[in-house]
Amino acid sequence: MCRFLNKACVDTGSSTSDEWMLCTITQVEETKQILSLIPIWVATFIPSAMIAQINTLFVKQGTTLNRSIGNFNIPSSSLAAFTILTMIITYIIYESFIVKILQKLTKNPRGITLLQRISIGFIIHIVIMIVAWLIEKHRLSVAKKHEVPSSIFILLPQFILMGIAEALLEGAKIEFFYDQAPESMKSLGTSYSLTTTGIGSFLSSFLLSIVSRVTEKNGRRGWILDNLNDSHLDYYYAFLAILNVLNFIFFVIVSKLYVYRAEISNSLEVLETNLTEKKENFKTGKVDYLVPEPLDFEAGSEWPLEMTDDNAVVSST
Incomplete structure (x- = not known):
């Protein structure tokens, strides 16, 4: 990949050449390595956009449900705590038990490769959107037939699954970009993983805006309206599930083409x-x-x- 950059370290013997026109082999190889991370980086945008759903559509779903326990009303945004709690528990279980089991099976110090761990997170994101689609379909059915809102706790599966996905995906993503970045560009490798969160938020807003405009054309009722009971949020979740599947296929392709940087373990x-x-x-x-x-x-x-x-x-x- 990026073999054309090899020309940057070829001395042409020109009398006009200077230090800015000739690079060392190390500089060229480091540049090629940091550029080779871009396809993997791009593939992580969609999962980052899914994370943004926790504080947007997932929370808005909660406002349409029965949030009362006795005389106390549960804030719909508080369900995000289950995501964080699940993330912590999953990470502890994975690092303490699952990694040791995988080490014996694969002889890999990490248990499985970082890209394999990221791919598991991608698969769980697909499952999350399918589960969210089914739950929203059920919520709409109950709201229209019985006019009685379901309990807010029917949303727990998608919040819990999001925590599991993030425990596997986010940690591996940060470690991968840091580990695979050249020694002189470790900070740039870290920024790769951090920027995906911001890009994911923008991408989530962009997708929501585009889908709303397209589905409201010609006077049709859009998928996403202020009143979710009159919307088709289930269609939008199905769309996100398909988008995640396509993104996963793209990730598998670029992962197969990616060549790991030699790791130096201390x-x-x-x-x-x-x-x-x-x-x-x-x-x-x-x-x-x-x-x-x-x-x-x-x-x-x-x-x-x-x-x-x-x-x-x-x-x-």
Whole structure:
């Protein structure tokens, strides 16, 4: 990708060339790496737009429902607390238990790759919109037939699922852009993940505005009106579900094309695990490690290296 940038480090021998016209190989490779993140970055816009639904349409749905518990009325915006609570619980469970299980299965220090973790978040976003569509369809049916609002707690599934999705997606997104950015551009990598939130909010407003205008043409009743009981918010959620499916397909394509930047881990735990595996391979005659200096030993003899910080060198394969 971006191979045309290689020309920037080719010395043409021109007498007019100066330092601004010739780049080092490192500068070119770092630029190519930061540009290769853009397709993944673009793919995260739609999920970020879905997050904006928590404080907009999800909350507005709550105002049309029965919010009373005894003499107390629950603020519809308070349901967002379930999203935050679910996010915290999911993150703790994932990091404490699920990652350890996945490490044993995949031999990956992270359990699964960051892009795989992001993709799971994408899939859950599709499920969220399908669930929101079904719940809104049920809410409209009850409101029109019985003229009695349903309980606000029927919205809990979409708030809880949003928390699960964000625990998997947001953490992996921040870690991915920071980890894959070149060493001299780590702050730019972090900004990639942070800007998606703002872009998602603008995109959410843009989609809402466009859909409202298109569906209200020729005097038709729009999908999104001030009175949700006269609207078709369920159609809008179905539209968002389809949009998420298309975005997921795009994400899968760009993920397949993406080449991971070589990771440099300072984790002693990972280093010890790799060295232990290589020690076992040596004892069984399967020599597939690198050592600092050529040593004279035979496969099957005692392990010649102590596991110290000075002589621990792990193969990149």
